[in-house]
Amino acid sequence: MRSIFLTTILASIILVNSLGAAVNGPGTTAANYLKIGLGAKAVALGENFTAGSEDTSSIYWNTAGLSSIKNARVDFMQLNWLAGISAKTIFGAAPLTEKDTLGVYLMMLDTPQDTVTTFAPDGSNSYHKTDDKFKSAISVLNLAYSRVISTALNVGLGLKIISEDLAGEQAGGAALDAGIIYKDLLPSLTLGASLQNLGLKQLRQDEEYPTQLSLGASYALSVFRNRLNLLADVKIPNDNDLRFGVGAEYWLGNFFAGRAGYNTFSKFSLGLGVALSSLAADYAYVPMGDLGVTHRISLGYTFGLSKKSAPAVVKPEASETLDLSGESAAEIDF
Incomplete structure (x- = not known):
């Protein structure tokens, strides 16, 4: 199984490098909204979720993580x-x-309505605002499938169907x-390893998608009888330099988690x-310098949630605990 994992990573690196040879840098790929991170939990962790994927946002970050879902969830x-x-x-x-x-997500992205501006309508080499309005809308439908190959290995595939309506121009x-x-x-x-946005059908001729290979690691341990998850990612895009990041998640009991992350792009x-029985809520705050803040x-x-599916807590008498997928967590006593 280790040889399968290593062979897959090597082949993906070669593929991304070959695709990267066709582009020159930032802004040279199309459909860059595909880079917008989905799922508040993953984004709060600095988007370092390649090996930590275990919820429905796995469809975006690493389709193999869907295998950790034991109950139907929306x-x-x-x-x-x-x-x-x-x-x-x-x-x-x-x-x-x-x-x-099986998994699916539908993303619908909208831009504010704006005024159509024309250039030099009177030959004066100036800009002129018209009375016309325009608005752009984008949708991405992702259908995903994950399979457990063995107790050690999960694999997954996802198909993205992309639709654009940019000021009336559709693709x-x-x-x-x-x-x-x-x-x-x-x-x-x-x-974990994931390959995102490998083009099957381009939106327009001679436009490449922002393809990216992500390599990640996640380590679970116990601190003060509660669960601590440490994560790290390396990302290799076809339109930019190599990026890396780290993240940490600490659970207080089964109910409350604090998260923090860092990556070399959004910092x-x-x-x-918060998890309450079958209900869960997550929030992410990402400051982006002079550009502003995203929320x-x-x-x-989760339907039919069992006690086994809740976030793990290390019991005082135990030296190990089990998470959603059955992994053991190392324990450190303080």
Whole structure:
């Protein structure tokens, strides 16, 4: 299984490097809204979620993480982005069998209505505002499938169907996501790799999608009898330099989580999470310098939630605990 994991990563690196040879840098790819991180939990962790994916946002970050979902679940996310742009996303996932899980999300992104401006309508080499208005809308539908290959290895695939209406100009395209998660290297350690936005049908001729390979690690341990998750990612995009980041999540009991993250693009992020039986709520705050601040709120509901599915807490008499997917968490006593 280790050889499968390593071979997959090597092949993905070669693929991304070959795609990167066709672009020159930032702004040279199309559909850059595909880079907008989905799911408040993952974003609060600095978008370092390649190995930590275990909820419905796995459809975006690493499709292999869907295999950690043991009960049908739906989530809704509201994003307040920059320049008045907003997005709504609904996620859903359900296990079909003990080894097979299906997931879907629909993202709908809207821009504020603006005035049409023409250039030099009278030949004076100037700009002129008209009475016409325009508005752009984008939707991304992602259909995902994950399978448990063994107790150590999960794999997943996702198909993105993209639709654009940019000021009346319409276009459609499709892209592929793929992911793998490996859990048998060390106790409490999870490794992950995901390939995002591999173009199947381009929106327009000679335009490339922002393809990215992400490599991640997640380590679970116990601090003061509560669960601490540490995460790290390295991202290799086809239109920019290599990026890296780290994140941490600390649960107080089964109910409240504090999160923080960092990556070399958007820098620092913070967030909170609350879990009450079948209901969950998450929030992410991401300052982006002079550009402003972005906010994400996610609400989720899990059907038929069992006690085993709740966030883990280390009991005083135990030296190990189990998380959603059955991984053990190392314990450190203070």
